[in-house]
Amino acid sequence: MHTKGNSCCCSFEDYKLTTEWLLNQTSHRPKIAVICGSGLGLLADGATNKQTFRYQDIPNFPVSTGAWSGHEGCLVFGTIEDTSCVFMQGHFHLYEGYSLCQVTFPVRIFKLMGVESLLVTNASGGICPDFKVGDIMIIKDHINLPGFAGQHPLCGPNDERFGIRFPCMSDAYSKDLRRLALDVGSELGCSDFMREGVFCMVSGPNFETIAEARMLLILGCDSVGMSTVPEVTVAKHCGLRVLGLSLITNMVSLDYSREEKVNHEEVLQTSKMRAEVLQKLVTALICRYQQQSINTH
Numbered sequence: 275m276h277t278k279g280n281s282c283c284c285s286f287e288d289y290k291l292t293t294e295w296l297l298n299q300t301s302h303r304p305k306i307a308v309i310c311g312s313g314l315g316l317l318a319d320g321a322t323n324k325q326t327f328r329y330q331d332i333p334n335f336p337v338s339t340g341a342w343s344g345h346e347g348c349l350v351f352g353t354i355e356d357t358s359c360v361f362m363q364g365h366f367h368l369y370e371g372y373s374l375c376q377v378t379f380p381v382r383i384f385k386l387m388g389v390e391s392l393l394v395t396n397a398s399g400g401i402c403p404d405f406k407v408g409d410i411m412i413i414k415d416h417i418n419l420p421g422f423a424g425q426h427p428l429c430g431p432n433d434e435r436f437g438i439r440f441p442c443m444s445d446a447y448s449k450d451l452r453r454l455a456l457d458v459g460s461e462l463g464c465s466d467f468m469r470e471g472v473f474c475m476v477s478g479p480n481f482e483t484i485a486e487a488r489m490l491l492i493l494g495c496d497s498v499g500m501s502t503v504p505e506v507t508v509a510k511h512c513g514l515r516v517l518g519l520s521l522i523t524n525m526v527s528l529d530y531s532r533e534e535k536v537n538h539e540e541v542l543q544t545s546k547m548r549a550e551v552l553q554k555l556v557t558a559l560i561c562r563y564q565q566q567s568i569n570t571h
């Protein structure tokens with residue numbers, strides 16, 4: 275696998291080879307894939323019967339740039355109630371130097387493995403003045419800022435085996451799954467800190483200037499981060515249902531007089547503080563997802 279400008283560098287055979295390798299190594303047949311955002315690797319803790327693969331051992335999988343720590347850089351298969359799941363502990367970012375084809379590579383592997391739904395989590399900075407650090411925002415919609423500048427994972431020849439040339443993105447985040455997340459959140463007593471909103475992706479790696487933050491507020495963004503949108507775009511393109519949960523790890527400065535400066539340690543600290551709640555939410559969501567699919571099939 276090699277990089278080729280900003281268009282896809284993987285052939286269908288590359289995706290197939292990785293999928294077949296994984297299917298030969300595990301008896302899990304996941305229905306839900308979970309991407310764990312920064313500091314949220316423990317979302318897999320609610321699963322049993324786990325089997326872990328390091329990214330570096332999986333053929334064609336992008337290899338960590340070393341920016342991660344702890345248990346990240348692993349694909350974890352496991353079961354929650356009767357639902358087989360796969361968790362990405364550590365994901366890939368444009369700012370690390372990966373192509374968008376590499377960033378989204380795992381999503382197409384999930385599709386070929388038979389996954390139906392993608393649950394993507396991330397850490398983001400709050401822009402909506404009503405938000406507070408520690409809030410969990412259900413992503414209703416997104417703004418693909420790198421995409422506006424041609425940094426788009428679907429640029430290049432379209433492979434119809436994954437999806438159509440001009441996919442609709444107006445319903446990228448499943449209404450049913452958003453409803454389910456709100457219901458489950460309320461049952462778990464999380465309603466006070468659960469929100470819905472528009473997520474904006476920037477490429478990073480710097481945090482926003484105040485002028486940029488003010489622009490994002492005017493554009494209708496509720497939070498901003500440096501991931502997720504490419505994975506969601508590719509997931510929607512290949513027909514996966516998507517739920518996005520964004521943890522507000524810091525408030526973005528909109529005011530020149532504000533003294534506090536955002537930093538990555540603060541982001542990781544908030545993720546650590548909320549990881550257990552998010553893990554319970556994700557586990558409960560997956561249990562309810564299974565019951566709902568039983569009831570609707």
Ligand SMILES: O=P(O)(O)O[C@H]1O[C@H](CO)[C@@H](O)[C@H]1O
Pocket residue numbers: 310311312367395396397398478499500501502537538541
């Ligand atoms: O999107 P995730 O990886 O969750 O984390 C967000 O937090 C990091 C910056 O602190 C960036 O990686 C940004 O994208």
